[in-house]
Amino acid sequence: xxxxxxxxxxxxxxxxxxxxxxxxxxxxxxxxxxxxxxxxxxxxxxxxxxxxxxxxxxxxxxxxxxxxxxxxxxxxxxxxxxxxxxxxxxxxxxxxxxxxxxxxxxxxxx
Amino acid sequence: xxxxxxxxxxxxxxxxxxxxxxxxxxxxxxxxxxxxxxxxxxxxxxxxxxxxxxxxxxxxxxxxxxxxxxxxxxxxxxxxxxxxxxxxxxxxxxxxxxxxxxxxxxxxxxxxxxxxxxxxxxxxxxxxxxxxxxxxxxxxxxxxxxxxxxxxxxxxxxxxxxxxxxxxxxx
Numbered sequence: 001x002x003x004x005x006x007x008x009x010x011x012x013x014x015x016x017x018x019x020x021x022x023x024x025x026x027x028x029x030x031x032x033x034x035x036x037x038x039x040x041x042x043x044x045x046x047x048x049x050x051x052x053x054x055x056x057x058x059x060x061x062x063x064x065x066x067x068x069x070x071x072x073x074x075x076x077x078x079x080x081x082x083x084x085x086x087x088x089x090x091x092x093x094x095x096x097x098x099x100x101x102x103x104x105x106x107x108x109x110x
Numbered sequence: 111x112x113x114x115x116x117x118x119x120x121x122x123x124x125x126x127x128x129x130x131x132x133x134x135x136x137x138x139x140x141x142x143x144x145x146x147x148x149x150x151x152x153x154x155x156x157x158x159x160x161x162x163x164x165x166x167x168x169x170x171x172x173x174x175x176x177x178x179x180x181x182x183x184x185x186x187x188x189x190x191x192x193x194x195x196x197x198x199x200x201x202x203x204x205x206x207x208x209x210x211x212x213x214x215x216x217x218x219x220x221x222x223x224x225x226x227x228x229x230x231x232x233x234x235x236x237x238x239x240x241x242x243x244x245x246x247x248x249x250x251x252x253x254x255x256x257x258x259x260x261x262x263x264x265x266x267x268x269x270x271x272x273x274x275x276x277x278x279x280x281x
Contacts, residue, residue: 023162023165053158055155
């Protein structure tokens with residue numbers, strides 16, 4: 001479901017390993033990512049480059065993860081979003097609450 | 111008018127391929143003059159959310175999606191026999207805004223007309239500089255359909271016990 005790509009002093013980069021991020025995997029994604037936040041206590045950068053489509057269930061999981069992270073005073077950044085995924089986030093204005101970057105390099109150079 | 115009906119059984123749902131079947135029909139039947147890109151994006155997220163809604167809710171064993179293309183409209187009708195929306199069971203006044211959800215980004219509301227059709231709308235909230243993320247809702251299905259559609263209506267047929275979700279997209 002997710003793979004840790006990089007674990008630095010300040011942040012954790014993870015990649016979503018599925019192309020369809022939907023009801024079938026949203027609960028597992030939320031559980032795994034919240035466990036990572038609790039264990040590593042670092043800013044989380046989530047790479048979406050393999051995700052071709054995301055549905056409302058997965059968006060709900062992402063918001064739950066963001067709330068959990070903010071409760072721990074941690075950031076969640078999204079990188080590598082395809083146009084359809086980015087457009088859906090923009091449609092329901094989640095681009096106003098998530099920090100979204102084109103790439104991992106852009107995210108860490110903010 | 112072009113139309114086609116698709117039936118999906120709950121135990122054999124494959125969200126991605128089921129959605130692509132419907133999008134394939136719309137792509138093939140859309141007039142060449144129509145601008146397909148944005149319409150197909152909206153149709154894709156709407157069909158996905160309609161099917162996800164059936165998967166999530168109890169009592170739905172099969173779902174019918176009926177697609178019609180006529181004039182400048184694509185109409186997507188979802189029919190299932192699941193439990194009706196709770197809005198139906200309450201005696202709300204006609205033609206009055208009924209808030210369904212409210213957070214720092216949107217207010218989603220319904221208006222019931224005299225024919226007992228429930229029409230969905232949403233307002234965007236002006237954002238403050240500092241967002242109270244803890245108040246954001248985690249259920250986006252109805253909101254996505256409402257924002258993507260030009261018209262989104264729900265009707266419950268008391269006689270047949272059918273839930274009818276009808277979405278119109280204009281091109």
